Amino acid sequence: MxxxxxxxxxxxxxxxxxxxxxxxxxxxxxxxxxxxxxxxxxxxxxxxxxxxxxxxxxxxxxxxxxxxxxxxxxxxxxxxxxxxxxxxxxxxxxxxxxxxxxxxxxxxxxxxxxxxxxxxxxxxxxxxxxxxxxxxxxxxxxxxxxxxxxxxxxxxxxxxxxxxxxxxxxxxxLPWNEVQNGLAETVKHALIADADLFAFLEQHQEQIKEREQGIWREMVTRSVAVKVKIVSQDEREAGIRALLNLGHSFGHALETEMEFQGISHGQGVALGIVAAAGLAQARGFITEAEVERIVQLLKSFGLKTEVYDKSAANLLHLMEADKKNQGGRKVLILPKGIGQAVVVKDCNDEEILSAWEKVIR
Incomplete structure (x- = not known):
């Protein structure tokens, strides 16, 4: 032992x-x-x-x-x-x-x-x-x-x-749809705190899809290390731990709108990451090329990067129940390049609607 x-x-x-x-x-x-x-x-x-x-x-x-x-x-x-x-x-x-x-x-x-x-x-x-x-x-x-x-x-x-x-x-x-849930969170961990892990995922897409044991062990261990480092610094989400919610404000709204039917948590988070990346690009936090890297990596794992026949206004309304919101203001986590993220407390509804509209088809 x-x-x-x-x-x-x-x-x-x-x-x-x-x-x-x-x-x-x-x-x-x-x-x-x-x-x-x-x-x-x-x-x-x-x-x-x-x-x-x-x-x-x-x-x-x-x-x-x-x-x-x-x-x-x-x-x-x-x-x-x-x-x-x-x-x-x-x-x-x-x-x-x-x-x-x-x-x-x-x-x-x-x-x-x-x-x-x-x-x-x-x-x-x-x-x-x-x-x-x-x-x-x-x-x-x-x-x-x-x-x-x-x-x-x-x-x-x-x-x-x-x-x-x-x-x-x-x-x-694990069936592949369950694997996808974990891959969405692993991509999130890489985006917020480990650019090298993001590159590792890009470089080993095929081995990951083929479930190569050594690659999976390294992927899981490195992803766990990101989570442990962040929660150890901020147990009760008073500061840096909020970064772990990248993609979740958008994703949870979509899951709630669909009454948790027909969409997995990972698919919701993946879509939320793309929406957050679009908002971040509009603010100048991330380049178009970096957004494209994010979209392509998620797509390579079969994760959701767009959604059909949804109301941006309704999804915006559902985001009002997000636990991170403060004083009626919507608080979002946005990627800042690849390997960093920031907490943004001044996002207005027009920005969020625009982010939703970029991923709704």
Whole structure:
């Protein structure tokens, strides 16, 4: 256990992100946490449980393990699902010493983490991300949430996990549309903080699409390093952490408008990155050639760079619910070249409408 690769996240409760570990070894790590009880509650989805549940259970054989399966879909991040989780947890005898294991992608990580943050005023949990999106982004940073009809992730908390346990081998079974979600966030990380990573993605497009193991390991590790560095400097999004929302203000509005149906988070973020890049170009923050590099990289991975038959005015209205907004002003993250980004607090509605119109067909 001493030789495990890990990156420490500085937080109100610091925690490690373990990289390249095995699902089967999680139990051995947890045995070192002397204050844990004997019960573990695994919150997952049926497909994930079928693919990876047996391996996880092998390592947890010395614990009492209960499993709650949640249906798939972003719509499950709801107060109704939170209520049903609570009822089931009470039935299973979950108490303050129980550890929650979030086995799945971003939806499970957000939902299980938020459940852990509020059940009996907070019980511990471990993130075990099984998608590329979750491994490079959503499992790291301690943000947990559920959605509300008025907007995505409006009800949430900053609640650090006990640890993040990242097994790269689980990515082999991912369908390509799930891979795309993680690639969108990886491109975002490169744009805001690592120009060399952006060039790496450009240079290794084919190996990434062919899932070359060594290339994927380097891509994930470098993307995780960007996320960890930023959240360690700004746990509660009071400053630099806001940069991680590049593309999200636009993307979340599109996801909300479509009621989280027919569009993935990654596709929404990719479209949002293009819209933000267009606004940044209009402000002189980024060149036309750099915008074209961004668009071409996203396209090479099959990510969304335009949307059809949408109302720019309606999408602008939905952006009013964005959590970054301050005093009625829309706050946006814009790329500044490739490898940097800035927080912009004076974007007017005409600029944002123009950005939307550039990506609506």
């Amino acid at each position: 001493a030789n495990l690769q890990k990156i420490e996240v500085a937080a109100s409760r610091p925690y490690p992100v373990f990289l390249g570990v095995r699902l089967e070894d999680l139990g051995e790590y947890l045995q070192t946490r002397q204050t844990l009880g004997s019960q573990i509650l695994v919150i997952t989805q049926p497909v994930i449980a079928e693919l990876h549940g047996e391996r996880l259970a092998e390592g947890l054989k010395d614990f009492k393990v209960d499993i709650i399966n949640v249906p798939e879909g972003e719509g499950e991040k709801s107060l109704d699902r939170l209520s049903s989780l609570t009822s089931e947890a009470v039935r299973l005898g979950v108490d303050r010493s129980t550890l929650v294991v979030a086995l799945g992608g971003g939806v499970i990580g957000d939902l299980a983490g938020f459940f852990a943050s509020v059940f009996m005023r907070g019980i511990r949990f471990v993130q075990v991300p099984t998608t590329l999106l979750a491994q490079v982004d959503s499992s790291i940073g301690g943000k947990v949430a559920v959605n509300h009809p008025a907007g995505k992730n409006l009800l949430g908390a900053f609640y650090p996990p006990l640890a993040v346990w990242t097994d790269f081998s689980v990515l082999a079974s």
